[in-house]
Amino acid sequence: MAAKKKKVKVQLVKGMKDILPDEQLYWNLIRTKVENFARNYGFSRIDTPIVEATSLFKRTVGEDTDVVSKEMYSFVSQGGDKLSLRPENTAPVVRSYIEHGMLNLPQPVKLFYIGPQFRHDNPQAGRYRQFWQFGFEAIGDEDPVIDAQMIAISYFILKDLGLDIEIQVNSVGDSASRTEYIKILKKYYQDKKKSLCKDCSLRLNKNTLRLLDCKNKKCQELAEETPQMVDHLSEAGKEHFMAVLEYLDELDIKYSLNPKIVRGLDYYTRTAWEIFECSGKEGKLNALGGGGRYDDLVNILGGRETPAIGFAIGIERVIMKMQEAKVEIDKGRGFDIYIAQLGIEARKKALNLFEDLRRAGFSVSENMSKKGLKDQLEAADKKQVKYTLIMGQKEIADGTILIRDMESGVQEIVDYKKVKAEVRKRLDRNIAKNLKLKK
């Protein structure tokens, strides 16, 4: 007798998430919403690979950021290349923009994406190691109206999905004023070093701005008193930021100024914002997304100076908030026709009838492996079918088929050869009746 193999249970990898059929309704809705906004605002879809050179993220997101220093899935390939699963998608899009000569297209080049990102973070509600983002990037324009439009897209998509949204906005300055501001911050923190949390005392010299958005209570207290970036913007920077805010007022977007929005990635310049859901549990604010200008990024990656701006939103978090807020989701329309069959001969004929009707463009459904009529009618009911076509031995012998109106339960016998016309007639009648009711 062969030795019994020990069964080893293989489970979902920590921090990963299956997206089960029930949840797909949310995903479809979000995808469609994003695609419609993209069309209206003139963004084209871009898909970049999940794997990129590790150096891409080191040079852009920044070696000292948490995302790069702690959270990247990095590995050396069989060929010896240092690669990483992308932790975000702005740097890959800019790489692609440069590599494919999009610098020579009419500017701005407007691109959007929907795809998975990877960060080896501590998993918890709304935080995964593989998570999906949709994002919009407008490369090659520095007009503040573009900033306002990008903020508007991030705001209105989520509002349209039924969420109560607030934007928190800041300006992190151009690189010159930011360098100056970082010096001021370092000076401010110099004699307070001992009161900082462990992470922040390490960050002080390498990633100073992050001290402003540390979640530690003591660090938050210290951050309350810091000099603010907006007071250290250049004249041009101030003007740009004021213009962005004026456009936001014009668009009637709910926003507040938050000097602590510095974003966790190094490439940001000037306008930066985060998107919060504000009707959630206990009125807590939860970041669903964020974005900002990255005017130096194209240049850093070897292209010419090119202003740019973008944002990304975490899809799992949006769905979590939609579920918490009990946003009603359209379960999709039911089917027009269901094919029920009794007996092997009828089943064979039904297989072909299904294909015939499907090819003719009818919205048709079935459960061919079910044998009993009761089971099949129950299934048809669940699928909100309008008419069920029933075929048994008798109908096969007579060359007929039964059409059952699922609402009234009335059944009529029709000539099998005329089934398409008979169904079409009834569906048209149905449409006309509904139109009349609406009037």
Ligand code: HAM
């Ligand atoms: P980010 O703020 O790092 O920005 O990520 C944007 C959003 O992705 C977050 O607000 C959150 O909703 C979602 N997210 C991040 N990490 C996780 C996680 N571990 N689990 C679930 N969701 C997560 C960026 O990624 C920038 N590339 C955005 C951007 C585009 N800036 C300019 N253009």
